[in-house]
Amino acid sequence: MNDELKIALIQSNLVWEHPKQNRQNFSSKISSISHPIDLIILPEMFTSGFTMNANQVAETMSGETIVWMKQLSKEKNAAITGSLIIKDNDSYFNRLVFVHPNGNIDTYDKRHTFTLAGENKVYDAGQEQIIIDFKGWKIKPLICYDLRFPVWARNTEDYDLLFYVANWPKIRIDAWDALLQARAIENMSYCIGVNRVGLDANNFEYSGHSAAYDVLGKRMDAIPQNKEATEIVTLNKSHIETYRKKLGFLNDRDVFTLK
Numbered sequence: 001m002n003d004e005l006k007i008a009l010i011q012s013n014l015v016w017e018h019p020k021q022n023r024q025n026f027s028s029k030i031s032s033i034s035h036p037i038d039l040i041i042l043p044e045m046f047t048s049g050f051t052m053n054a055n056q057v058a059e060t061m062s063g064e065t066i067v068w069m070k071q072l073s074k075e076k077n078a079a080i081t082g083s084l085i086i087k088d089n090d091s092y093f094n095r096l097v098f099v100h101p102n103g104n105i106d107t108y109d110k111r112h113t114f115t116l117a118g119e120n121k122v123y124d125a126g127q128e129q130i131i132i133d134f135k136g137w138k139i140k141p142l143i144c145y146d147l148r149f150p151v152w153a154r155n156t157e158d159y160d161l162l163f164y165v166a167n168w169p170k171i172r173i174d175a176w177d178a179l180l181q182a183r184a185i186e187n188m189s190y191c192i193g194v195n196r197v198g199l200d201a202n203n204f205e206y207s208g209h210s211a212a213y214d215v216l217g218k219r220m221d222a223i224p225q226n227k228e229a230t231e232i233v234t235l236n237k238s239h240i241e242t243y244r245k246k247l248g249f250l251n252d253r254d255v256f257t258l259k
Contacts, residue, residue, distance in 0.1 A: 002135040005161070005235040007039045008078075009221065011210040012046075012228050013198030014167075017057050019047035019084075023068050029230055030072060030080075037232060038135060042082030043165050043196040044144050045094065050167035050200065051085075052122045054092040058085045061097075061105075069099040077101050079134055082194075083110065083143050083165050091124045096141050096165060098132055106132045110143040111152055119145075131157050137237070140189075144168060147179045147193070151258065155187035155250060160240055163192040167200075170207040177209055184213035188243065188250050190235050197228060215243050 010029055015021040030040060044050065047065050048057040059065050065084055073080045079100050086095040094110040109126025113119040129152070132139040138159040144166040146152055153162055162183055168176045176193065184191035190213065197208040212220040212233045223231045244250060 002038065002137070003237045005039065005135065005137055006035070006037045006232055007041060007192065007235065008033055008037045008230060008232050009041055009192065009194050009210050009212065009223065010230050011194060011197060011208045011223055012043065014043065014046065014049040014196050014200070016049045016201040017051055017053060019057055019059070019065060022047045023065060027072065030076065033230065033232070035232060037076070037078045040076070040078055040080040041163060041165065041192065041194045042080070043194050044083045044167045045085060046082040047084045050117070052118055054085050054122050058087040058092055060087055066097065069097065070103055073099045073101050074103070081141065081165070092122060093126065094119070094123050094143060096143055098141060100134065106130060108141045108143070110146065112145045112149055114145045131159055137161060139163070147176065147183070150183065150186065151256070153183055153187065154253070155189055156253070158250070159189055160237065161190045161192065161235065162187060163194070166193060166195040167206060168195050170205045173207055173209050177211070180211055181213050181217045184215060185217040188215045188247070189240065190214060197226060215240055
């Protein structure tokens with residue numbers, strides 16, 4: 001079990017519907033990380049941008065991007081995660097893939113498809129939450145629009161880290177900032193959000209605002225807005241344990257059942 005977890009947040013522009021070019025761009029950014037890290041987090045739909053043209057760029061779980069993630073994870077001896085468009089049987093999913101250095105894979109399908117953009121008409125919604133066990137840390141992954149639904153993120157499993165990958169547009173970035181911090185505070189966990197930058201083919205602008213918060217909602221990073229950046233943050237188990245024991249807020253959480 002690691003008391004510390006070093007995480008690289010990669011805030012990047014994305015080439016519209018061009019998986020090969022995006023993989024190359026991320027390979028370059030990741031190879032430039034010279035310090036040892038445990039986990040690399042990429043944005044939502046990192047191979048394509050937030051497209052509804054699923055049939056143009058969808059891959060399978062044995063496709064080129066999964067092979068690339070496995071190879072890169074092994075080379076860097078670090079887990080790598082982000083979401084991409086996956087075709088599973090006859091359905092499309094906005095699927096987060098978490099690749100461990102040993103080649104094992106955990107997946108999470110986006111629960112809250114973004115109806116405003118018609119995501120619900122193209123992609124099937126996931127039904128299952130997951131907790132990833134990585135180096136003794138309990139990690140809960142979610143995707144973009146999930147951030148607006150706190151019940152789905154509620155810390156009933158005593159997880160240590162909650163993270164979101166996103167294509168969250170600049171026009172609503174104030175909500176992103178506020179909700180990320182709120183999820184950290186209410187769940188007494190680290191909370192990380194990795195968002196993209198740049199302009200997509202639908203003329204939506206993205207300003208980044210990727211961030212990392214500790215269990216008290218204190219900002220831990222210095223990631224610049226509106227431009228590409230890679231930042232490493234270090235999480236500490238002792239920080240979680242100290243404040244959960246001292247404050248005990250999770251002991252008073254409500255008991256409920258999701259349907």
